[in-house]
Amino acid sequence: MSDIQSALITGNSSGLGQGLTRVLLEQGAQVYGMSRRGCPEAGVAADQRVDLADFDATAVAMDRLLEGVESLDLVVLNAGLLGHMQRMQDAPMDELRLLMDVNTFANKVILDALLRGEVAVRQIVAISSGAAVSGAAGWSGYSLSKAALNMLIQLYAHEFPDTTAINALAPGLVDTPMQDYLCEEADRESFPVLQRLKAARGTETMPDPETAARAIIRVLPRLREIQRGSFVDIRQLD
Numbered sequence: 001m002s003d004i005q006s007a008l009i010t011g012n013s014s015g016l017g018q019g020l021t022r023v024l025l026e027q028g029a030q031v032y033g034m035s036r037r038g039c040p041e042a043g044v045a046a047d048q049r050v051d052l053a054d055f056d057a058t059a060v061a062m063d064r065l066l067e068g069v070e071s072l073d074l075v076v077l078n079a080g081l082l083g084h085m086q087r088m089q090d091a092p093m094d095e096l097r098l099l100m101d102v103n104t105f106a107n108k109v110i111l112d113a114l115l116r117g118e119v120a121v122r123q124i125v126a127i128s129s130g131a132a133v134s135g136a137a138g139w140s141g142y143s144l145s146k147a148a149l150n151m152l153i154q155l156y157a158h159e160f161p162d163t164t165a166i167n168a169l170a171p172g173l174v175d176t177p178m179q180d181y182l183c184e185e186a187d188r189e190s191f192p193v194l195q196r197l198k199a200a201r202g203t204e205t206m207p208d209p210e211t212a213a214r215a216i217i218r219v220l221p222r223l224r225e226i227q228r229g230s231f232v233d234i235r236q237l238d
């Protein structure tokens with residue numbers, strides 16, 4: 001059982017964000033969230049449908065979500081887009097921009113809204129990826145956007161009060177719709193990193209979203225002891 005009574009989870013419509021929402025609801029927390037499709041879980045405190053690539057709409061959605069909210073125990077910046085596995089030289093600029101907008105800059109809009117609203121946040125976790133630091137062939141704009149997210153979090157650590165724990169966290173492999181593309185559709189011959197993902201699917205190395213969510217919630221107290229702003233891979237905490 002965690003001590004989280006209130007949480008904001010972005011990307012709550014599927015995968016890890018839905019898993020986190022479900023587990024926190026089960027534990028009795030008030031859970032707020034946002035995504036384009038909306039959260040399928042019953043009992044959320046508030047849910048905003050918004051495209052995070054639209055920064056103005058995201059700022060409005062945040063103001064609506066935070067109406068009357070003075071404090072949050074947890075904010076998980078989870079929403080993310082994968083894009084295509086491709087060589088950098090094949091990556092269209094429009095796709096690279098979209099990945100940066102959704103995976104990195106939308107989180108600036110969200111963090112700014114929390115600061116502007118003077119919401120007292122105990123802990124912020126930005127869901128990053130091993131791809132933020134591995135640079136394996138094919139990760140392309142996804143790696144770029146997650147590396148930039150890690151730095152964004154490092155920079156915001158100077159701007160949130162010292163009482164707010166703030167880290168970027170690679171969650172390890174999680175069996176979500178994102179893995180459908182990586183394991184079934186993307187080109188394993190050109191991008192060998194995908195062979196490891198395919199081999200992991202269906203094993204405990206790639207847990208379902210609820211199991212992964214419980215693992216993240218379990219490590220939150222440890223993250224609170226770690227240097228503010230740093231990037232941590234959950235697999236290094238086990």
Ligand SMILES: NC(=O)c1ccc[n+]([C@@H]2O[C@H](COP(=O)([O-])OP(=O)(O)OC[C@H]3O[C@@H](n4cnc5c(N)ncnc54)[C@H](OP(=O)(O)O)[C@@H]3O)[C@@H](O)[C@H]2O)c1
Nearest residue numbers: 011013014015016035036037051052079080173174176178
């Ligand atoms: N699965 C893995 O193995 C793995 C590994 C490392 C890191 N991650 C990270 O974990 C996070 C969750 O991914 P997942 O695996 O759970 O994938 P997922 O099932 O595809 O979920 C992605 C979530 O992000 C939301 N999202 C994407 N684009 C959005 C947009 N433009 N506006 C609003 N919401 C948007 C989606 O909501 P809508 O589509 O409804 O908008 C969805 O709720 C991501 O940050 C991902 O990079 C995953």
